[in-house]
Amino acid sequence: MDLRDFIDKWEKEGELRRVKAEVDWNLELSHIAKLVEEKEGPALLFEKVKDYSSPVITGVYATTGRLASVLGKSKDLTMVELTREWMKTMTESKELVQAREVDSGPVTENVVEGERANIFDFPVPRYYERDGHRYFGTAIFMVTKDPASGKINMGTFRMGVHDERHLGVQILKGKKTDRILNSYAKQGKKMPVCVVMGSDPLFMFASAGTIPGARSGFDVVSTLRGEPVSMLYAELTGLPIPGDAEIVVEGEIDPTVLKEEGPFGEYTGYYTDEVLKPIPKPVIEIKRIYHRTDPILVATTVGRPVGDQHMLYAFARNASLWTELEKMRIPGIKSVYTLPEAAGRFWVIVSIQQVYPGHAEQVAHAVIASNTGTYGLKGIIIVDEDIQADDLPRVWWALGVRYHPLKGTQIINRGRATPLDPALASEENKLITPRIILNATTPFEEKGKLVEVKLNEDKVKEIKERWKELGLEGI
Ligand SMILES: Cc1cc2nc3c(=O)[nH]c(=O)nc-3n(C[C@H](O)[C@H](O)[C@H](O)COP(=O)(O)O)c2cc1C
Numbered sequence: 001m002d003l004r005d006f007i008d009k010w011e012k013e014g015e016l017r018r019v020k021a022e023v024d025w026n027l028e029l030s031h032i033a034k035l036v037e038e039k040e041g042p043a044l045l046f047e048k049v050k051d052y053s054s055p056v057i058t059g060v061y062a063t064t065g066r067l068a069s070v071l072g073k074s075k076d077l078t079m080v081e082l083t084r085e086w087m088k089t090m091t092e093s094k095e096l097v098q099a100r101e102v103d104s105g106p107v108t109e110n111v112v113e114g115e116r117a118n119i120f121d122f123p124v125p126r127y128y129e130r131d132g133h134r135y136f137g138t139a140i141f142m143v144t145k146d147p148a149s150g151k152i153n154m155g156t157f158r159m160g161v162h163d164e165r166h167l168g169v170q171i172l173k174g175k176k177t178d179r180i181l182n183s184y185a186k187q188g189k190k191m192p193v194c195v196v197m198g199s200d201p202l203f204m205f206a207s208a209g210t211i212p213g214a215r216s217g218f219d220v221v222s223t224l225r226g227e228p229v230s231m232l233y234a235e236l237t238g239l240p241i242p243g244d245a246e247i248v249v250e251g252e253i254d255p256t257v258l259k260e261e262g263p264f265g266e267y268t269g270y271y272t273d274e275v276l277k278p279i280p281k282p283v284i285e286i287k288r289i290y291h292r293t294d295p296i297l298v299a300t301t302v303g304r305p306v307g308d309q310h311m312l313y314a315f316a317r318n319a320s321l322w323t324e325l326e327k328m329r330i331p332g333i334k335s336v337y338t339l340p341e342a343a344g345r346f347w348v349i350v351s352i353q354q355v356y357p358g359h360a361e362q363v364a365h366a367v368i369a370s371n372t373g374t375y376g377l378k379g380i381i382i383v384d385e386d387i388q389a390d391d392l393p394r395v396w397w398a399l400g401v402r403y404h405p406l407k408g409t410q411i412i413n414r415g416r417a418t419p420l421d422p423a424l425a426s427e428e429n430k431l432i433t434p435r436i437i438l439n440a441t442t443p444f445e446e447k448g449k450l451v452e453v454k455l456n457e458d459k460v461k462e463i464k465e466r467w468k469e470l471g472l473e474g475i
Contacts, residue, residue: 105243168261198246269304
């Protein structure tokens with residue numbers, strides 16, 4: 001399945017709409033996309049972008065239904081149920097399926113290099129008024145190779161356009177890609193990169209999360225699809241790319257060269273300090289561009305939640321967090337939900353079946369101790385097993401009636417922050433955040449002392465059988 005297969009499928013299912021009227025790449029396209037995403041509307045294929053003949057797609061991941069469709073699952077599943085499916089595949093697959101190597105693919109239909117390569121050949125949008133650039137990279141993944149281990153790495157990083165052949169890239173400190181870049185710097189070498197857009201939309205999950213034990217995102221996507229994805233080696237860098245990508249930019253980053261990049265309308269719904277003082281960041285020098293004929297540019301609006309990126313990010317992080325918790329072998333974890341509503345990173349809810357006193361606290365601390373939870377997380381809510389973690393009205397019920405502010409709250413003073421968190425005041429160290437644990441379970445030792453109002457299960461069953469007769473069909 002490549003992006004074009006999904007476009008056909010979604011069009012038939014009413015999950016995608018073609019915008020045939022002319023739309024300006026300058027603010028108009030992103031604003032239309034954002035408004036539609038906030039209404040949980042269809043993906044949009046903008047067919048007529050001003051000054052261009054090739055299209056742009058937005059909102060690929062913006063609803064739970066489309067996330068499910070990308071994962072090949074039923075659209076009725078909730079975020080938690082979808083994550084459980086993903087986790088089952090990733091933890092139960094004895095061996096990961098490996099990608100299939102090919103010599104060429106649709107992406108090699110057009111190859112332009114040197115002076116002829118020009119990123120402005122594509123309808124790169126400008127998203128928000130105060131943005132410092134047009135942004136080519138919002139829904140891309142960047143492939144790099146760790147020079148020490150030879151392992152292939154993927155990460156999604158925003159990329160602002162400096163000029164025809166230069167992209168500014170924001171690689172936040174401490175990310176794997178940042179560590180790889182530092183290794184090249186120590187060796188006095190440039191870091192080869194491939195920036196991939198399009199292909200199987202599953203790649204973006206593999207790139208936004210961390211998958212323990214996987215050789216590379218190619219194996220992760222192949223395993224999830226249950227069949228090998230096609231992979232070819234880009235000629236100049238030798239890096240692997242999907243054969244059916246829409247656009248691939250091949251180039252290198254010179255670690256000694258930094259240029260001011262930003263600001264950009266972040267996923268927090270805010271700009272960072274860059275508005276006042278632009279920050280020098282690495283630069284990709286484009287050597288070659290591969291693209292399909294009439295390539296589809298994939299864009300995600302970022303900005304305030306909930307939009308496309310928040311759904312994608314929340315899902316990818318939830319999948320890696322839950323997998324990590326599973327691998328820690330902590331008993332009783334029923335469901336995990338990383339809230340897209342809280343920008344896809346800052347709050348996590350875990351539902352547990354308590355087995356011993358202190359279990360809820362153990363789980364909360366395990367979330368913080370995990371690789372995924374250690375970065376940027378500010379709040380963890382633990383609820384009992386009768387509440388699925390993504391059932392927000394019930395979570396609020398638990399916070400209302402089971403949570404005790406004095407006994408159920410813990411503050412952890414120091415944790416790794418994302419520097420993009422606007423709640424950290426400018427005088428604070430933006431790499432450190434406090435965290436809060438809200439234990440909204442009935443404490444283990446209190447279980448059985450409270451009498452809950454419950455519906456009679458036999459009565460519920462009888463009524464469900466008479467639902468139609470009662471004239472309640474469709475409710
Ligand atoms: C749409 C989207 C945009 C992102 N933009 C950035 C970014 O600009 N900078 C960054 O450091 N991480 C960004 N991320 C998060 C990284 O992709 C994520 O942390 C990834 O795991 C990094 O990979 P690495 O640790 O292997 O380098 C973004 C994620 C998504 C889904």
